[in-house]
Amino acid sequence: MRPLDGVKVLDLSRILAGPYCTQYLGEMGADVVKVEPPGHGDDTRNWGPPFVGETDEAVYYLAANRNKRGIVLDLKSERGQEAVRRLAASADVLVENFRPGTLEKWGLGYESLSAVNPRLIHLSITGFGQTGPYRDRPGYDLVAQAMGGVMDLTGEADGPPAKVGLPVADLNAGTWGIIGVLMALQARHLTGRGQYLDVSLLDTQLAWHVYAAGATFYDAPRPRRMGSAHPSIVPYQAYQVADSWLIIAIGSEKLWRAFCGVLGLGIAEEPRFVTNAARAAHRDELNAMLSAVLVTKPADEWMKIFDAASIPAAPINTVDDIYADPWAAEREQIVRLPHPGMGTYVGTGFPVKASDTPARPTSAPPLLGQHTAEVLAEAGYTAEEIAGFLEG
Known part of the structure; x- marks a missing residue:
């Protein structure tokens, strides 16, 4: 049936x-x-x-x-x-x-x-x-x-x-x-x-529209074009690695601390980055630090590291790629x-x-x-x- x-x-x-x-x-x-x-x-x-x-x-x-x-x-x-x-x-x-x-x-x-x-x-x-x-x-x-x-x-x-x-x-x-x-x-x-x-x-x-409409209804700062980046969550976008691009989606403070750990960056508790709101306020300087590390390894190597640590990340597939998976x-x-x-x-x-x-x-x-x-x-x-x- x-x-x-x-x-x-x-x-x-x-x-x-x-x-x-x-x-x-x-x-x-x-x-x-x-x-x-x-x-x-x-x-x-x-x-x-x-x-x-x-x-x-x-x-x-x-x-x-x-x-x-x-x-x-x-x-x-x-x-x-x-x-x-x-x-x-x-x-x-x-x-x-x-x-x-x-x-x-x-x-x-x-x-x-x-x-x-x-x-x-x-x-x-x-x-x-x-x-x-x-x-x-x-x-x-x-x-x-x-x-x-x-x-x-x-x-x-x-x-x-x-x-x-x-x-x-x-x-x-x-x-x-x-x-x-x-x-x-x-x-x-x-x-x-x-x-x-x-x-x-x-x-x-x-x-x-979800939160984009909410920004209008409550006269809050409006979303704007940001490429793959998120207006509220940081880091949450595409990053260039040694051979291609990966997206990384850090949606909680627990993930943020784990992410810093696998990247070997001792910045998880820094006041500039300790909360999502702080990271959003210092988005550009944080992304510069992350990019300097991420570009050192190819996508496959990073994906093994991120999967082992349960870090949300993914390659940016072509349509051919996803149907071949x-x-x-x-x-x-x-x-x-x-x-x-x-x-x-x-x-x-x-x-x-x-x-x-x-x-x-x-x-x-x-x-x-x-x-x-x-x-x-x-x-x-x-x-x-x-x-x-x-x-x-």
């Missing part, structure tokens, strides 16, 4: 935030039907290079679309709209990321669909939400990172603002979409009714599934390990329209009607 066995999800979303959400709902057992427009399908099918396999599958598309059955419908046509209504009538969840008002224009908004299926949970993921002055703006990950304060806090102190190396606004919104769907499914157990979920990229960026296989963080166009699909694993109802991948991302006939037949369409859909 998987926790969402029996739950039907109608996925009208594209790009990343919505598909990321529905991919993992599928991993938890939901039957996810992904609806794509005819011709080009989800925009990310063309977002490359890289493309892989005999059918030139875009790696970007493959990354967020497994555990789904794929169908093609033209939502701008009456026939496509009617098919969505029929599918939504028996669905538990609908996920979409159209700009506000688009589905209403097609007669597919929450009010219309919930009148037919009061148990329907409708998740809408947009750039800025369904209300407010930015409602109608197009939303992209980079826009949300910029407006949400993330870029201002990312990068070196004397450099320009930088985006995070992964599309964190999209991924964060998709994750909160999963949380919202699970919340609404639980609420439906109590009320018997579905509901509308409004999730935005910008809202979910603000949910990440035996840890990734041991933790089932690499998934392989058969794929009709490329032989074997490879993707990332589900990060929650459940003892009784584990999630598991079931199928590779679908080819464009791969399951159109199958899904429409389940919805009650005749063979002749299905042929009309397939012919366009």
Whole structure:
């Protein structure tokens, strides 16, 4: 058994935030039907290079679309709209990321669909939400990172603002979409009714602010760009060693004393460094002392020393490095599934390990329209009607 066995999800979303959400709902057992427009399908099918396999599958598309059955419908046509209504009538969840008002224009908004299926949970993921002055703006990950304060806090102190190396606004919104769907499914157990979920990229960026927001709310000194350094904890950043870089994270006074011991520095009880607050006040001079010692040994040698003393430290891996680490296989963080166009699909694993109802991948991302006939037949369409859909 998987926790969402029996739950039907109608996925009208594209790009990343919505598909990321529905991919993992599928991993938890939901039957996810992904609806794509005819011709080009989800925009990310063309977002490359890289493309892989005999059918030139875009790696970007493959990354967020497994555990789904794929169908093609033209939502701008009456026939496509009617098919969505029929599918939504028996669905538990609908996920979409159209700009506000688009589905209403097609007669597919929450009010219309919930009148037919009061148990329907409708998740809408947009750039800025369904209300407010930015409602109608197009939303992209980079826009949300910029407006949400993330870029201002990312990068070196004397450099320009930088985006995070992964599309964190999209991924964060998709994750909160999963949380919202699970919340609404639980609420439906109590009320018997579905509901509308409004999730935005910008809202979910603000949910990440934690102590940065606190500094603003309490008019305290504001966080600033500091590269890998932490605004409050010292030492807690990347340091250059003899052959590369390591991060070192000293988050307690006990660790600070142990760290000084393995470095052979007799400064643990010095007034300038005896507490974290003191170290933060003397950050530059402390880092100069630490760097002079750390640069004398290579990363592997330091890691053996730090591991033996339980000092939190790590190499700065490339993506290649972490998937080559035996840890990734041991933790089932690499998934392989058969794929009709490329032989074997490879993707990332589900990060929650459940003892009784584990999630598991079931199928590779679908080819464009791969399951159109199958899904429409389940919805009650005749063979002749299905042929009309397939012919366009």
